[in-house]
Amino acid sequence: AQTVTQSQPEMSVQEAETVTLSCTYDTSESDYYLFWYKQPPSRQMILVIRQEAYKQQNATENRFSVNFQKAAKSFSLKISDSQLGDAAMYFCAYSAEYGNKLVFGAGTILRVKS
Amino acid sequence: GAVVSQHPSWVICKSGTSVKIECRSLDFQATTMFWYRQFPKQSLMLMATSNEGSKATYEQGVEKDKFLINHASLTLSTLTVTSAHPEDSSFYICSARDHELAERTQYFGPGTRLLVL
Numbered sequence: 700a701q702t703v704t705q706s707q708p709e710m711s712v713q714e715a716e717t718v719t720l721s722c723t724y725d726t727s728e729s730d731y732y733l734f735w736y737k738q739p740p741s742r743q744m745i746l747v748i749r750q751e752a753y754k755q756q757n758a759t760e761n762r763f764s765v766n767f768q769k770a771a772k773s774f775s776l777k778i779s780d781s782q783l784g785d786a787a788m789y790f791c792a793y794s795a796e797y798g799n800k801l802v803f804g805a806g807t808i809l810r811v812k813s
Numbered sequence: 814g815a816v817v818s819q820h821p822s823w824v825i826c827k828s829g830t831s832v833k834i835e836c837r838s839l840d841f842q843a844t845t846m847f848w849y850r851q852f853p854k855q856s857l858m859l860m861a862t863s864n865e866g867s868k869a870t871y872e873q874g875v876e877k878d879k880f881l882i883n884h885a886s887l888t889l890s891t892l893t894v895t896s897a898h899p900e901d902s903s904f905y906i907c908s909a910r911d912h913e914l915a916e917r918t919q920y921f922g923p924g925t926r927l928l929v930l
Binding site: 732734736741742743744745746749788790794799800801803804805806808 | 845847851854855856857859862904906908910917918919920921923924
């Protein structure tokens with residue numbers, strides 16, 4: 700069974716600084732999708748970024764980028780120029796190519812200090 | 814695009830009553846919708862996968878007769894918590910996939926907070 704591990708229960712970053720959230724996963728599949736979702740205090744889940752495993756190029760979305768290391772099964776999220784609005788719970792998630800389910804990590808609470 | 818709504822956002826009910834939660838995809842068609850449960854400061858726990866026109870697939874440990882799921886159209890899935898008890902109090906979230914897209918992205922509703930007294 701696939702598993703997703705987020706080893707950092709909480710992280711803090713100073714406003715305007717950069718922070719990296721870690722995620723590792725375990726799978727025997729070769730094709731799959733990886734996601735980072737953000738859940739602010741409103742509890743609305745928001746898609747931050749998506750990575751297809753067959754793509755070697757790391758995904759980027761404005762201030763958000765990932766470091767996808769397929770051999771190491773690592774998928775970290777880098778947030779540049781952190782803003783107060785980035786404060787939230789961040790979830791790493793995995794989805795198999797031929798499946799529907801999302802497997803979530805335990806989440807990382809990100810605090811942004813002004 | 815890719816907006817999912819949930820109704821109601823908040824519900825308080827008495828123990829023993831049933832509560833229905835609606836999940837709608839507003840600007841896309843979703844052959845598959847998902848229902849999650851989340852406790853405070855914890856991750857999402859998948860309860861069931863809802864497929865349009867067929868029976869839902871429940872995760873291990875989730876009572877089918879307790880949590881009734883109906884996916885009657887490509888834009889609507891409902892979760893009914895039958896004979897609710899205080900231990901059913903939680904935050905329930907639905908998500909939906911756009912069936913026209915090959916990607917596996919799930920778009921989430923805003924969630925429903927259920928409090929059973």
